[in-house]
């Protein structure tokens with residue numbers, strides 16, 4: 001398998017998630033209500049899988065290696081644009097988290113914000129994926145030898161191996177931080 005293989009496989013799961021969210025949105029718009037836990041699940045997928053695990057491999061490994069290659073102007077511009085889109089995705093996800101927090105606390109008007117942010121993600125993300133799959137990944141492959149590409153694939157595997165541990169370590173740390181101090185007594 002080429003190094004871009006796992007990235008493209010991950011794109012397929014991200015697409016399935018987006019399609020599932022789209023299905024939920026249809027129901028939300030007719031019923032004017034959403035389960036905040038469902039939004040939490042979508043956010044967890046976006047943050048841990050799509051952003052940390054997937055964008056992590058793109059930015060920390062692929063893009064970093066490409067940065068040291070003599071990229072033609074068009075490829076360098078494309079890489080910059082992809083990074084900017086990752087940032088946009090993160091900001092939109094944060095806004096979604098904020099809207100979900102408000103909704104959960106009884107602000108019904110926040111539902112429109114939740115729908116808007118999810119719609120933005122559904123519309124923007126497939127275009128980002130298509131750009132990578134059809135244009136950027138094929139052209140970036142030309143900058144690596146077969147050996148370099150296979151070494152990158154091994155780095156991707158190693159990166160993935162750490163992710164499950166990172167996720168649950170941060171969950172435990174979050175719980176430790178939110179611990180309510182026990183009173184020392186009277």
Ligand SMILES: [Fe+2]
Pocket residue numbers: 055058082086128132
């Ligand atoms: Fe990307």
Ligand SMILES: [Fe+2]
Pocket residue numbers: 007011054058129132
């Ligand atoms: Fe990607």
